Each structure stands twice: as C-alpha cells, then as structure tokens.
Amino acid sequence: MDAALLAELRAILPRPGALLIHEEELRPYECDGLTAYRRLPGAVALPETIAQVQAILKLCHRHGIPVVARGAGTGLSGGALPLDEGVLLSLARFNRILALDPLARTARVQPGVRNLAISEAARPHGLYYAPDPSSQIACSIGGNVAENSGGVHCLKYGLTVHNVIALEVVTIEGERLSIGSAALDSAGYDLLALLHGSEGMLGVIVEVTVRLLPVPERAQVVMAAFDEVPAAGRAVGDIIAAGIVPAGLEMMDGFAIAAAEAFVHAGYPPDAAAILLCEVDGTNEEVSEHLLQVHDLLTRAGATQIRTARDAAERQLLWQGRKAAFPAVGRLSPDYYCMDGTIPRRRLPEVLAGIASLSAEYGLRVANVFHAGDGNLHPLILYDANTPGELARTEEFGARILQLCVEVGGTITGEHGVGVEKLDSMCVQFDRAELSQFHAVKHAFDTEGLLNPGKAVPTLHRCAELGAMHVHGGALPFPELDRF
Amino acid sequence: MDAALLAELRAILPRPGALLIHEEELRPYECDGLTAYRRLPGAVALPETIAQVQAILKLCHRHGIPVVARGAGTGLSGGALPLDEGVLLSLARFNRILALDPLARTARVQPGVRNLAISEAARPHGLYYAPDPSSQIACSIGGNVAENSGGVHCLKYGLTVHNVIALEVVTIEGERLSIGSAALDSAGYDLLALLHGSEGMLGVIVEVTVRLLPVPERAQVVMAAFDEVPAAGRAVGDIIAAGIVPAGLEMMDGFAIAAAEAFVHAGYPPDAAAILLCEVDGTNEEVSEHLLQVHDLLTRAGATQIRTARDAAERQLLWQGRKAAFPAVGRLSPDYYCMDGTIPRRRLPEVLAGIASLSAEYGLRVANVFHAGDGNLHPLILYDANTPGELARTEEFGARILQLCVEVGGTITGEHGVGVEKLDSMCVQFDRAELSQFHAVKHAFDTEGLLNPGKAVPTLHRCAELGAMHVHGGALPFPELDRF
Known part of the structure; x- marks a missing residue:
C-alpha cells in the first residue's frame, strides 16, 4: 500500500497497534467464517472513535481506496473478505455498552459489542436481546446489523432489523447520519431497514440502539x-x-x-x-x-x-x-459447506426430497439442520477439498439447492448474507430491473463504489455471462398461492 | 394539459371513464384527507391493469410529466395532493383480492383493496390483517404501504411494514420490480421496507402480499x-x-x-x-x-x-x-388540525404539560387523543379558518408541538406521513447530511423527480430559508438514556 497514504492513516491512528501493515499482523484478517476464500488486506485500521472512522473514510474517499468494514469476523458468506489494495476497517475496539434504559427497554451500544454481552448486561434488569445467531458468543452487533442476522428465536422475535431502533452511520464521505429514533416510526425513507443486511456497502455502522425484551417467565x-x-x-x-x-x-x-x-x-x-x-x-x-x-x-x-x-x-x-x-457434522468429513436458503414452510417435504436427489446426483452427502418454523434451511454438504474438483462440484450442488429454493418461492439467503459466496445465485433470484435498482441504491450512498466492492450484488455483466438463469421473471411471484 | 399527451393517455386507457379531464370530474381528486390544501390535477388516470400503469408511467417519463399516485384519498398529510400539470394516477380500480393462503397465512391483493376488506375475506379462515388505522373502512392497502400506517393495535402487532411480505412495484421508467418474498427474509437491499412510508415518491405499488394473523381467542x-x-x-x-x-x-x-x-x-x-x-x-x-x-x-x-x-x-x-x-371534537369547533408526533413513552407527562402551555400561549384549545402505548400523540388543535390569521397561528402551534417531540427524542410523524403538511418539520428533525441522503435515495429510483414531487422530503434550500431550526444535530441522539 502506498507509503504516503499509510502516513496519512498513521496520523489519524497514532496509537501503537491501531494500524497494521505487516503480513504477520494482517494474516488474522484474511478471511471471515467463510474460510474457503482468503485474501490479505492492504492495511488494517483499528479506530477507537467515531471521529477517527470519519477521518479514515474521508481519506479513503479522497484517494479512491476501497474500504471493507469488519466486526468479529464470524460471517459465513465472505462479506468481510478484504481487498489487497484496500483498507480493512475493524470495529473491534468499539466494544462499549454506552447506555441501558430499563424503562424504555433499549440499549445503546458500540458496534463491536458481542451479541451475547448485550443480554448479559440486560439480565440484572430482567431483560435480554432476542436475536441469537449460533455465533452469539463471538459475533458483534454491528455485524449482526450488516447481515441482518437471525437465530433460533427469530421465528417469534424477528430478525435483527425487528430489534434495532436506531443507528449512527458514517458515510464513505465521512458524514455522520443519525437513523431511526426512540419512537416507533421515523419520518423520511426507511434508511434504518435499508442499512440492515446491506453488508457494509452503504455505510459504516458506529453505534446501534437495540430494543430489549423481558426475559419470559x-x-x-x-x-x-x-x-x-x-x-x-x-x-x-x-x-x-x-x-x-x-x-x-x-x-x-x-x-x-x-x-x-x-x-x-x-x-x-x-x-x-x-x-x-x-x-x-x-x-x-x-x-x-x-x-x-x-x-x-x-x-x-x-x-x-x-x-x-x-x-x-x-x-x-x-x-x-x-x-x-x-x-x-464437521467431525465426519474433512470439509463441509453450509448453505442458507429460505422457503415457504409448506414446501419443506418437497425441497428436502429435492436435496436428497441432488445429493445422489452429485455423490455428496448432506446433513440437514434448519430453522423449520421459518423455513430457513441449512443443508451441510460434506466434501474433501483435497479431492480434485470436489469443491467446485460442491459449489455447483449448493447453487442448485438455492435455485430450488427460489423456484418454490423462497430466497437464496435466510440469515448468512450474500457476501462473495452467493453472487451468482443473486442472478437466479433477481432480474435485470431489480439488480439495476440495487445498484442505483448503492450509488445513492457510495457513488464511487468504495465500500466493500464486489460483494452482495453482482454486476449485470456477471449475470449475463452466467446465462439465462433467472428463475422468477415472467412467472407470478407466488405461484403456489391458491386462487381466492 | 397538452392535447397530444391526452391523446396518448387515451390510447392507453380507451375505456369510458378511465381518463378524466373535465373540471367537474377532476374536482373529487383536488385533495385527500388534509382538506386545507386543494389543487386540481391536469388529468386523472384510472388504469385497471399493471400493463396500463407501466404504459402511463413510461409515457409520463418520456414527456417529463409528474405523476401523483392515489389510493382511497384518506391520507392526512396531503401526500396525494395533485399537481395542475401532472397526472393523478388513481389505483381505485385495482380492487381485487387475488389469492388467500390460509396455511401460509398470506393474502395477495391489489393496492386499491380496502384495509378492512382483507380482514373480512380472511375471517372465514379464522384470520385477520392486524394494522387498523381509524380509516380502515375506507383506506386502501396501497395507501397504507405508502404511508406505513399504524392504528390502535400496532403497539402489539406493528406497523404496515411489519405485516407486508412482498410488493409488486412499477418504477417511473415503467419497469416492474418484485420486492420481498414469501420467505422471512430476502437477499439484496431491503427495498421492501424502503418502499413503506415512501409516499409514492419511489414507485407505484401495484400488488401487495400481506401477512395474516389468527384472530385471538x-x-x-x-x-x-x-x-x-x-x-x-x-x-x-x-x-x-x-x-x-x-x-x-x-x-x-x-x-x-x-x-x-x-x-x-x-x-x-x-x-x-x-x-x-x-x-x-x-x-x-x-x-x-x-x-x-x-x-x-x-x-x-x-x-x-x-x-x-x-x-x-x-x-x-x-x-x-x-x-x-x-x-x-370536530363538532365543537368550525375546524380542527390533527397533529401526529411520536415520543418516547416516558416523556409523556412532560410533553403533555408542554402542549398545555403552548395552548395557553397561542390561545387555541387542544384535545389530546393518542396511542399512549407507543407514544404516538394526536393533539387536535381547534381553530376557525374564517378568523383571519388563525390558520397560520394553528400551523405554527402545530410545528412547535412537533419540535417538542423531536427535542425529547421523538419524531414528527407517527403514522400520518409528511406529505405537504410537515415539510418544514422535516428540517427540524434532520440535518443537511441526512436530508441529502434522502434525496440521493429518491434519485436512485426517480432521477428526474417525477413521482409525487414536492412531498415528504424538503429541499435543502427550503430548510436553509427556514433558518437554524435543526434540533438534534450535535447532541447525542438519545440524551434521555441513563449512562450505563
């Protein structure tokens, strides 16, 4: 990475350990929970204040340097995969619970706070934070917002988006936005929901206010x-x-x-x-x-x-x-690939039968573990990365499962996000007009495309190269609904 | 309105009564529920098919003609106020329930279907549609989405956005977008939530799939x-x-x-x-x-x-x-002005005291009726439009109430939207960076600003003219939260 740029970053982050540039320091940041994809970042920035985040983003914006934000690195779709010529912006040091109001039942926390730490802090008040991804011991609330995480209890208590009432966000231009409020609804376009699941591509989350619930009797x-x-x-x-x-x-x-x-x-x-x-x-x-x-x-x-x-x-x-x-399941195989698709509940038996027949077709074993109540499937495909061609076959098998989910009226992701992993499946789920609209929204926040480029929304070119995979175009969006 | 344009509209809408151009036909469309603002549209289009909506929008886009979409016209903030040189696009003929699936507990309906009609259709299955604005006998589900309507039961069952799972939308360019799905979550940016409360400024809603709930025992x-x-x-x-x-x-x-x-x-x-x-x-x-x-x-x-x-x-x-x-309350006064602001519940006593003292200051009586559980206030200011200056004094009083709501951490609208009514109050709630972000989102959907121009989001120029009214900038967004 350019020495002049590093000097400017160093000036923003003068404390020892706040800017990492040597290979051995960068190594822990080369991947998130999707370990099949690895890349070393150009530098890792570990700011401690919102002002530092603003300064870093302004600097990168001025120099056209891409920025990948990272929470705890537990994401499963490669959303935090770094770029060699980019800055990896870790929010790990934003780890304080700023305020907890038992009467309003809210907690205002920094984005690096661990999911479970919020419930631990709320417990003396008889309260807890409901969304509970399996990684809740380790994953951060900022990452939960970026991926709109779910969990075992989201059937009753909703996804992250249903449990967050306000965000502080820094744009790529270094502007600070206050989104949402302590009230039930907010005026203006619903940027609060829009930021959820946006995988770090619209802005960097620097503060999260969550709703707390009473611990059930x-x-x-x-x-x-x-x-x-x-x-x-x-x-x-x-x-x-x-x-x-x-x-x-x-x-x-x-x-x-x-x-x-x-x-x-x-x-x-x-x-x-x-x-x-x-x-x-x-x-x-x-x-x-x-x-x-x-x-x-x-x-x-x-x-x-x-x-x-x-x-x-x-x-x-x-x-x-x-x-x-x-x-x-991981103990039974050298490698496994965890899929994440969602289908209407009533199609469960037929989709499971489809997965079984694909399993036979590809000669790869599958274990099915899932949030059945909300139709969120997690088929685990077992494979061996050391067998030539097996990873590619596994990925193709996975893509076929997601295509099946879309065909029955479902989606290609339940709670793990798109990241780098499901870019091609996005071409199956959405048509040209819809993808164009996603790109226009991205452009509205990040004109130069510097925030987490190459993730979540594929280019139209990439989809065109994949060929005519689009599944829902032309058909009614819910063909399975009975005529009334 | 230009004769050539009318001829093109007539070609799209050949059936009698589908295109209104004479003053006496236009009169019923001059206002919505905010009757203090009135304007005749250039023409009223009453399409019956999605293809017609697409053709009308394409035509208007090509000629740079503004389009105001209208549901049942029960909105309370002037969101459906027409433009003299614009097309008023009524969705009144989109009034069919297309499908109802009791197992999936969803109903797919056209946007002109009345809110209450959905619950009536669902009742034989022991189901109902939860959000119940006071106007539910008359208001349409498309309008509910556009304003993100609430109601008496939204404390427990959420706003419209929490009860809609999918939308079909036509863009100003005539493109059709399928947004959301029958699954719990969708891939890509959350356009579903973004469309809610967008007051017809991002696209025209042509189909809505709602979630139904079991009627409580x-x-x-x-x-x-x-x-x-x-x-x-x-x-x-x-x-x-x-x-x-x-x-x-x-x-x-x-x-x-x-x-x-x-x-x-x-x-x-x-x-x-x-x-x-x-x-x-x-x-x-x-x-x-x-x-x-x-x-x-x-x-x-x-x-x-x-x-x-x-x-x-x-x-x-x-x-x-x-x-x-x-x-x-309306029987006790020639006119009344219904406000709609939301505050954190704990600030209720203090805000009510503030309203009482403003009432004395302005010499105008106020009746307070509100959704106390979610902090959504509806102060009704009584006035007489025939007394010179009293409407202006009433509007100023109303704006002061909304400013009070923002000061205690609330918002300027709970469920009635911004429309033309609360444009100035938006300047109080949001700062320059936030308003700019709203404009950028609008631009991402409607580059030429043809969909419902002049509503919901004020120009930066207008806010600058109002002067330094911005309340929350610089302060912590939730100053009322206890330090943890």
Whole structure:
C-alpha cells in the first residue's frame, strides 16, 4: 500500500497497534467464517472513535481506496473478505455498552459489542436481546446489523432489523447520519431497514440502539422423533396452523442427529429419521397450555417419541445438540459447506426430497439442520477439498439447492448474507430491473463504489455471462398461492 | 394539459371513464384527507391493469410529466395532493383480492383493496390483517404501504411494514420490480421496507402480499379514569414495565372525553382528567391473567374508576368513543388540525404539560387523543379558518408541538406521513447530511423527480430559508438514556 497514504492513516491512528501493515499482523484478517476464500488486506485500521472512522473514510474517499468494514469476523458468506489494495476497517475496539434504559427497554451500544454481552448486561434488569445467531458468543452487533442476522428465536422475535431502533452511520464521505429514533416510526425513507443486511456497502455502522425484551417467565422445550422426514415437516405446519408461535422450532435429519448425538450426547434417538425441537415461552399458564397442544399435535403427526425437558439442565442439553450440529457434522468429513436458503414452510417435504436427489446426483452427502418454523434451511454438504474438483462440484450442488429454493418461492439467503459466496445465485433470484435498482441504491450512498466492492450484488455483466438463469421473471411471484 | 399527451393517455386507457379531464370530474381528486390544501390535477388516470400503469408511467417519463399516485384519498398529510400539470394516477380500480393462503397465512391483493376488506375475506379462515388505522373502512392497502400506517393495535402487532411480505412495484421508467418474498427474509437491499412510508415518491405499488394473523381467542378492554393527566401517563409506563404488551393502549384527555361522551355516549366518566383504554388479547388464560395484573396496576397508579367490558357489545362501545373522538371534537369547533408526533413513552407527562402551555400561549384549545402505548400523540388543535390569521397561528402551534417531540427524542410523524403538511418539520428533525441522503435515495429510483414531487422530503434550500431550526444535530441522539 502506498507509503504516503499509510502516513496519512498513521496520523489519524497514532496509537501503537491501531494500524497494521505487516503480513504477520494482517494474516488474522484474511478471511471471515467463510474460510474457503482468503485474501490479505492492504492495511488494517483499528479506530477507537467515531471521529477517527470519519477521518479514515474521508481519506479513503479522497484517494479512491476501497474500504471493507469488519466486526468479529464470524460471517459465513465472505462479506468481510478484504481487498489487497484496500483498507480493512475493524470495529473491534468499539466494544462499549454506552447506555441501558430499563424503562424504555433499549440499549445503546458500540458496534463491536458481542451479541451475547448485550443480554448479559440486560439480565440484572430482567431483560435480554432476542436475536441469537449460533455465533452469539463471538459475533458483534454491528455485524449482526450488516447481515441482518437471525437465530433460533427469530421465528417469534424477528430478525435483527425487528430489534434495532436506531443507528449512527458514517458515510464513505465521512458524514455522520443519525437513523431511526426512540419512537416507533421515523419520518423520511426507511434508511434504518435499508442499512440492515446491506453488508457494509452503504455505510459504516458506529453505534446501534437495540430494543430489549423481558426475559419470559418460563421457557420449555419439547423434542419429538419421527421415522420419516415428511411427517416431521407436516408437524411443523400443524403447529403453526394451530396458532402457536413457538419461540423456536428446529429440525434435524438422521445424519445430523447421529453426528450431534455422537458429539454431545444430548439424548436424541440415534435411529430417528428426523427430530423436531419445539420451544415455547411466555407466562406459566401460556406455556402449560401450549405444551399440551404441541404434545397432542406431535402425537397426531406420527411422532415415535416425545420428550419434554423436565428442568433447565435438560433444556440446555436438548439445545446443545442442535447448537453443536455444525461442528458435529464437521467431525465426519474433512470439509463441509453450509448453505442458507429460505422457503415457504409448506414446501419443506418437497425441497428436502429435492436435496436428497441432488445429493445422489452429485455423490455428496448432506446433513440437514434448519430453522423449520421459518423455513430457513441449512443443508451441510460434506466434501474433501483435497479431492480434485470436489469443491467446485460442491459449489455447483449448493447453487442448485438455492435455485430450488427460489423456484418454490423462497430466497437464496435466510440469515448468512450474500457476501462473495452467493453472487451468482443473486442472478437466479433477481432480474435485470431489480439488480439495476440495487445498484442505483448503492450509488445513492457510495457513488464511487468504495465500500466493500464486489460483494452482495453482482454486476449485470456477471449475470449475463452466467446465462439465462433467472428463475422468477415472467412467472407470478407466488405461484403456489391458491386462487381466492 | 397538452392535447397530444391526452391523446396518448387515451390510447392507453380507451375505456369510458378511465381518463378524466373535465373540471367537474377532476374536482373529487383536488385533495385527500388534509382538506386545507386543494389543487386540481391536469388529468386523472384510472388504469385497471399493471400493463396500463407501466404504459402511463413510461409515457409520463418520456414527456417529463409528474405523476401523483392515489389510493382511497384518506391520507392526512396531503401526500396525494395533485399537481395542475401532472397526472393523478388513481389505483381505485385495482380492487381485487387475488389469492388467500390460509396455511401460509398470506393474502395477495391489489393496492386499491380496502384495509378492512382483507380482514373480512380472511375471517372465514379464522384470520385477520392486524394494522387498523381509524380509516380502515375506507383506506386502501396501497395507501397504507405508502404511508406505513399504524392504528390502535400496532403497539402489539406493528406497523404496515411489519405485516407486508412482498410488493409488486412499477418504477417511473415503467419497469416492474418484485420486492420481498414469501420467505422471512430476502437477499439484496431491503427495498421492501424502503418502499413503506415512501409516499409514492419511489414507485407505484401495484400488488401487495400481506401477512395474516389468527384472530385471538379472546380480547377484552379495560377503561380507567384518572383525575390528573400525569397519573394516567405513569400508568402507561407501569403496564409496559410489567412486561404486558397490550393489543391497544389509548389515552384521551378531559376535553376529548367530554366531546366523545356527548357524541356517542360510550359511558366515559365526563369529569375525568384522562382515561386509558387498555385492550389485552390472546388465549383465555393469558387474557385473564393480564386483566388481573392490569387492574392491579391501574389501581395502584391512582385510577379513580376502572371498568372492564363484560361482553363484546360493551367492548365495542368503549372503543367506539375512542374511534369517534376526532369527529366528536370536530363538532365543537368550525375546524380542527390533527397533529401526529411520536415520543418516547416516558416523556409523556412532560410533553403533555408542554402542549398545555403552548395552548395557553397561542390561545387555541387542544384535545389530546393518542396511542399512549407507543407514544404516538394526536393533539387536535381547534381553530376557525374564517378568523383571519388563525390558520397560520394553528400551523405554527402545530410545528412547535412537533419540535417538542423531536427535542425529547421523538419524531414528527407517527403514522400520518409528511406529505405537504410537515415539510418544514422535516428540517427540524434532520440535518443537511441526512436530508441529502434522502434525496440521493429518491434519485436512485426517480432521477428526474417525477413521482409525487414536492412531498415528504424538503429541499435543502427550503430548510436553509427556514433558518437554524435543526434540533438534534450535535447532541447525542438519545440524551434521555441513563449512562450505563
């Protein structure tokens, strides 16, 4: 990276360790959670104040240097993959909880604060922050906003966008924007929602005000085993159709169950074709009533075994198997590729059958672990990167799964974002007019395209090269809806 | 309007009554619910198909003719005020429910469908559409999206943006965009949220897919009277702090109570300083439990009278007084001006005191009716348009109320939008950088500024002329938050 530029950056960041330029210091920043893609950044900046962020962005804007913002680096789609000639802007030192208002039930925090740390700080007030991605011990709230993260409980409590009320953002020109407010709605265009899931391409988030919720009086989990996958899929529909909104409703298939059981001994029936984990929370009475209903629905749907956690320890254990499913599957294969697509709930059985037949076609094993309640699938494709051609075959298989999701009216991402990983699948989901509109919005924030270039939204050229993959164009957007 | 242009419009809209150009036909379109502003459109187009909307917009784009989209014309901030040299594009003929899927709990409808008609169609399936603006008998779902409407129940069930999952939109260039999906989240920038509350300035909505909710097993309303307003304000905070999320939590002050009581005889205590209406819904057990708690909290907060509706008829009656409050107040004065601002709940007592002192300063009476649970105020300023200078004094008073809302961390609109009415107040709420960002977003959708020009976002020039009114710049966005 240019020496004059580095000198200017050094002047903004004079403290030792605030500007990294040597290869061994840059190495930890070469990838995020999508480790298949790696690249060394030109430099890593670790500012501590909003004024420093503004100065860095102004400087990069003046010199036309690209900037990639990074939270905790736990993203799964390569959104924080650096650029060799760019600045990697780490928000790691923005790690303070600035204010917590138990009456308004809000917390104003810096973007580098860990997701779980917010709930820990809120607990003495009987409050917590609801969205809980699996990485919540490590991931940062700024990254959660950038990817619009979900989690096991987003079925009932919504995604990050539903739990954030205000942001402070710095534009590539170094301007500071206050977005949202403590009120329910804000005047002007909804930039608050627009920033969510924008993967660092519209601005750099320097402050987040989240909504907190009261810790439910009681939470209880039920595990149900099935000897065929479609029955479990139907049970999901039955629970939702009964008007119950579980706090979480997760499914694992036989392969995932066996892997998780061997790893953490959660007490899952190792020979089941599928299990459901259904959590209900609320007041004591509400939970008791819903538990009875859920038990009844699961029985009628053909569950071969139903187990209700008797205490907090058993509840933790049942969830632990689910939360450890990814690493558990990881132990069975040199590499795995975690997909993330979302489909309308009612298409679950058919999409699972489609994935099984693709698995046979590509000769690659798949473990299915997913947020069944909201139709968010996480098929894990097992492969070996050392077998020539297997990574490419895996990626093609993954793209076919996402195409299947779009075909049934779903989307190519549930909560992991697009990053570099799903650029081609964006061509499947969106047509030329829609992609052009995304580019126009990007241009409205970042005219020169300096913020995280090459991520999230593919160029029209790239889609044209891929050929006529667009799936939904011309068709009704929801062909599966019954005529009224 | 230019004859050649009219001929081209006629070619797109050949059916009788689909293109209006004579003054007596144009008259009904001269204003929306904000009747203080009136203007005749150049022509009114009443298309019936999306292809016609595309053709009209393409034509207007080619000729540089401004277009104002209109739903049912019930908006309260003049968002649908026409332009003499522009086309008023009415979506009134897009009035069909296209599909209703009880399992997915969604309805795909045309934008001219009335809000209440969706719930009526869903009722046989035990479902309903939650957002319920007071105008729900008449207002259209497309207009609800354009203004991001709320209603009595949005405290628990959210605004329009939280209840819509997909839109079909036509751009000013005549391109059709599919936004959102049947899945929980979508890839790409969140254009779905961005379109909500955009007041017809980014695109024309031609199809809306809404989420439906199960009709609650039971709903019950409690009325509580107080002999001082701050006590009622504190009771609101106490209910929320207890972890109860009422389906609705409304407040009326003494003036509004007396007016409503004289009009509909709802059984409100006519000498109370304030009443609260608190509705709880859910399962039987949940409602019973919450009713006990609410009763207890209201008693401890100093309620002088508490009444729980014994049956559906009494519940309807208690709500009827609230829903008729605007016309009831209207009977007491030649004219009234309905304000719409939102504040953090805890600032209620102080803002009400501020409004009272402004009322004395301006010598204008105010009735306060509001969604107390979410801090959305609707002060009604009584005035007489025939008294010279009184309208101007009323508007200045209104602007001072909104400034007060911004000063305590709130916003200048809760659910009525900005339209032409609150352009100046936007200068109070936002600074130069933020307004510039709004303009850039507008430009990303409508480069020539042909969609509903002059609404929602003021020019920087206009704000500069108003002088240094900006309130939040420089200060912390949430000065009221306790230090952690």
